[in-house]
Amino acid sequence: MRTCSGILMAVAASLFPLGAQEARGRTETQKLRIVVFGGHPDDPETGAGGLIALLARGGHEVIVAYGTSFRGDRKFFDQPETVVRQREAAAACKILGATPKFFPYAHEKLAADAETQQAVSSWLAEARPDIVVTHWPALDEEPLLKAAREPGGIITAEEHSIIGGLGEAVAGFLCGVAPALVRRIGVRDVFGESGHGQELLDLYGLRAANIADEAMCLLVAAGA
Numbered sequence: 001m002r003t004c005s006g007i008l009m010a011v012a013a014s015l016f017p018l019g020a021q022e023a024r025g026r027t028e029t030q031k032l033r034i035v036v037f038g039g040h041p042d043d044p045e046t047g048a049g050g051l052i053a054l055l056a057r058g059g060h061e062v063i064v065a066y067g068t069s070f071r072g073d074r075k076f077f078d079q080p081e082t083v084v085r086q087r088e089a090a091a092a093c094k095i096l097g098a099t100p101k102f103f104p105y106a107h108e109k110l111a112a113d114a115e116t117q118q119a120v121s122s123w124l125a126e127a128r129p130d131i132v133v134t135h136w137p138a139l140d141e142e143p144l145l146k147a148a149r150e151p152g153g154i155i156t157a158e159e160h161s162i163i164g165g166l167g168e169a170v171a172g173f174l175c176g177v178a179p180a181l182v183r184r185i186g187v188r189d190v191f192g193e194s195g196h197g198q199e200l201l202d203l204y205g206l207r208a209a210n211i212a213d214e215a216m217c218l219l220v221a222a223g224a
Contacts, residue, residue, distance in 0.1 A: 031059050031060055031061070032055075032060045032061070032130040032131060033060070033061045033062075033063070033127070033128065033129045033130050033131075034055055034060055034061070034062050034063070034129060034130065034131045034132075034133065035062075035063045035064075035065055035101075035124070035127060035129040035131070035132045035133070036048055036051075036052055036062060036063070036064045036065070036098070036132075036133045036134075037064075037065045037067070037132060037133070037134040037135075038064070038065070038066055038067070038134070038135070039066075039067045039068065039110075039135065040066060040067070040068055040069065040085075040107070041066050041069050041085040041086065041088060041089035041092075042088075042089070042092075043066075043135070044064045044065075044066075045064075045089075045092045045096070048133060049092075049096060050159075050197050051133070051159075052064065052096045052097070052098050053096045053097060054197075056096060056097025056098055057097065061099075062096070062097065062098040062099070063098065063099050063100075063101055063127060063129070064089070064093050064096075064098045064099070064100050064101065065100075065101040065102075065103070065123075066086075066089060066100065066101070066102050066103065067103050067105060067110055068103065068105045068106060068107045068110045069081070069082050069085040069086050069089065069102055070082035070085065070106055070107065071106060071107040071108060072106060072108065086100075086102055089102075101123070101127075103119070103120070103123075136166070139169055139170065139173055141173065144170060144173065144174060144178075145177070145178050147180075148174055148178040148179075148180035149178065151222065152181075152218065152219050152222050153180055153181030153182060153183065153218045153219075153221070153222050154170065154174070154180055154181070154182045154183070155182075155183045155184075155185060155211065155214055155215055155218060156170050156182065156183075156184050156185065156186070157185040157186065157206070157211050158185070158186045159186070159187075159206060160186050160187060161186060161187045161188075161189070162184040162185075162186040162187065162188060162189075163189060165184070165186055166186075167182065167184030167185070167186060168184070170182060171184070181218055181221060181222050183214050183215075183217070183218045185205070185206065185210065185211055185214055186204075186206070187204050187206075188204070
């Protein structure tokens with residue numbers, strides 16, 4: 001299971017050839033199970049709704065998990081908050097093509113204690129996702145240090161401005177402890193435009209082909 005640190009599906013990866021066995025095991029038609037884990041209803045939808053829809057339309061199984069959906073005895077429209085928010089989240093998941101998963105924790109009681117960690121870990125072990133997309137509280141430093149020691153370099157890709165984004169955070173961390181070549185893929189310092197999602201991916205160079213081209217350029221620059 002790989003963990004993607006960042007609800008915007010920002011990905012940082014070391015650039016070195018896949019092993020032969022791993023390469024043979026991957027195909028363009030491989031279907032994945034992806035968990036998008038948010039704190040509250042509307043977190044995954046507003047942060048990664050486009051990603052969820054694209055994955056679902058591509059035939060992948062997407063499960064949207066919510067850590068909490070209510071605060072105490074609060075009510076909306078004379079109904080318990082959990083009923084309203086779970087109903088709305090389930091409706092959003094239906095539109096996006098995903099399956100909802102609700103955990104039973106109240107907002108004010110949700111904590112990263114041993115019991116909660118065990119419950120979430122057990123569910124993830126049962127669900128067996130290939131990828132987990134979640135909030136980005138901080139950089140996961142160990143994988144970055146490992147990637148920085150590998151031949152080639154590091155690419156970050158994000159549907160976000162590269163100014164103040166994941167790439168900038170990765171580069172800032174590595175420059176002080178393990179300098180490495182870093183290529184940041186994302187929205188450059190330009191005025192944003194509105195349009196269909198696929199057109200915007202083309203406009204800002206965020207397609208898979210763009211990432212592959214950047215990877216090749218980085219390998220050449222690194223002499224790998």
